[in-house]
Amino acid sequence: MRATVGWGAAGAAAGLRRVHLERRDLRPDDVAVRVDYCGVCHTDLQAVQDRSGDGGTVLVPGHEFTGVVTSVGRDVTRFRVGDQVAVGNIVDSCDTCVMCRAGQENFCREFPTLTYGGTDRHDGSITAGAYSREYVVRDRFAYLLPANLDPAAAAPLLCAGITVWEPLHALGVGPHSRVAVAGLGGLGHLAVKLSVALGAETSVISRSADKADDARRLGAHDLIVSTDPEQMADARDRFDVIIDTVSVPHDPGPYLRLVAMDGTLSQVGHLGPITVQTLDLLIGRKKLSSAGSGGRAATVALLEFCAEHGVTADIELLPSARVDEALDRLRRNDVRYRFVLDMSDLK
Numbered sequence: 001m002r003a004t005v006g007w008g009a010a011g012a013a014a015g016l017r018r019v020h021l022e023r024r025d026l027r028p029d030d031v032a033v034r035v036d037y038c039g040v041c042h043t044d045l046q047a048v049q050d051r052s053g054d055g056g057t058v059l060v061p062g063h064e065f066t067g068v069v070t071s072v073g074r075d076v077t078r079f080r081v082g083d084q085v086a087v088g089n090i091v092d093s094c095d096t097c098v099m100c101r102a103g104q105e106n107f108c109r110e111f112p113t114l115t116y117g118g119t120d121r122h123d124g125s126i127t128a129g130a131y132s133r134e135y136v137v138r139d140r141f142a143y144l145l146p147a148n149l150d151p152a153a154a155a156p157l158l159c160a161g162i163t164v165w166e167p168l169h170a171l172g173v174g175p176h177s178r179v180a181v182a183g184l185g186g187l188g189h190l191a192v193k194l195s196v197a198l199g200a201e202t203s204v205i206s207r208s209a210d211k212a213d214d215a216r217r218l219g220a221h222d223l224i225v226s227t228d229p230e231q232m233a234d235a236r237d238r239f240d241v242i243i244d245t246v247s248v249p250h251d252p253g254p255y256l257r258l259v260a261m262d263g264t265l266s267q268v269g270h271l272g273p274i275t276v277q278t279l280d281l282l283i284g285r286k287k288l289s290s291a292g293s294g295g296r297a298a299t300v301a302l303l304e305f306c307a308e309h310g311v312t313a314d315i316e317l318l319p320s321a322r323v324d325e326a327l328d329r330l331r332r333n334d335v336r337y338r339f340v341l342d343m344s345d346l347k
């Protein structure tokens with residue numbers, strides 16, 4: 001086993017603490033990655049909150065990271081020591097099911113192995129995430145990082161970015177589309193940048209006007225205040241696609257009413273049961289959809305697109321020892337627009 005260190009949540013203790021971890025010895029198709037930068041996703045915050053009080057095993061979050069390959073398994077041909085790579089929230093899948101064969105490893109029938117809190121397909125161990133200095137990953141789920149992307153600002157592309165890229169792409173967003181992004185956070189701000197880069201007229205739906213200047217700087221046409229009934233009424237039936245990244249349970253009705261005829265509301269933020277009024281779908285033949293993460297081919301396509309269009313996240317980079325501060329500020333919605341942890345302080 002390979003010893004490393006990271007940040008983990010355990011039991012009812014407040015905050016994350018420095019933990020010693022063991023990574024597996026390399027299998028023939030594994031690469032070892034020195035983690036340099038890891039984004040802080042709202043899902044990490046949720047996982048840490050869900051864990052508090054459970055008293056059991058240590059949870060090491062982190063599922064969007066970049067770093068450098070430090071060793072390769074004997075069958076690996078796609079990577080060499082020294083390559084800059086990126087890894088997202090899926091680290092393995094079955095390869096053979098209909099979803100995997102279609103390039104949608106994220107929908108693997110056997111459920112893809114998640115980067116943390118997943119179950120390794122070979123030894124049954126629980127995966128520990130990338131709030132740590134080293135990660136060992138099957139080579140198929142590591143991606144070469146294009147040289148012109150800043151590795152810190154590119155890390156969030158691997159969860160936040162791909163999660164909004166797949167629905168934008170699958171729903172055919174392009175120059176003639178009218179797109180709105182609900183919730184301007186980590187996922188939301190990347191959805192705006194990607195939608196704008198795809199040529200779509202893009203709007204933001206936010207709870208207040210506080211982020212209006214940022215929305216325009218990101219390339220959005222305007223910002224609609226979701227708590228203002230008049231602005232919401234004015235925007236009725238306006239968008240072909242709405243990407244909803246709001247992180248709390250909410251009624252999809254007000255957003256569905258902003259969808260144009262035959263358009264789609266893609267709910268990628270909070271996941272869980274929702275109640276839908278059929279009439280909100282019936283009037284205008286509207287569609288309600290969801291998505292999550294992305295397949296390998298889409299991840300490669302996203303990285304190429306971002307390299308070509310200069311798209312990365314707007315980040316606040318913090319030493320990894322300040323992870324609690326990052327999580328606390330994320331909880332209070334005090335982030336513009338993604339925290340990234342610099343792991344170089346983990347010796």
Ligand SMILES: NC(=O)c1ccc[n+]([C@@H]2O[C@H](COP(=O)([O-])OP(=O)(O)OC[C@H]3O[C@@H](n4cnc5c(N)ncnc54)[C@H](OP(=O)(O)O)[C@@H]3O)[C@@H](O)[C@H]2O)c1
Binds near residue numbers: 188
């Ligand atoms: N489908 C997937 O595979 C996937 C992948 C990653 C993350 N997620 C989920 O996506 C969600 C967003 O993640 P994130 O990292 O982008 O989070 P984030 O940075 O915290 O952004 C969430 C945004 O939601 C809005 N919001 C927050 N609290 C709200 C409230 N009480 N009422 C209405 N709006 C509220 C805010 O936007 P405004 O300030 O603009 O209103 C906020 O910026 C999380 O639930 C996360 O777990 C899903």
Ligand SMILES: [Zn+2]
Binds near residue numbers: 043044064089160
């Ligand atoms: Zn995530």
Ligand SMILES: [Zn+2]
Binds near residue numbers: 094099
């Ligand atoms: Zn599969």
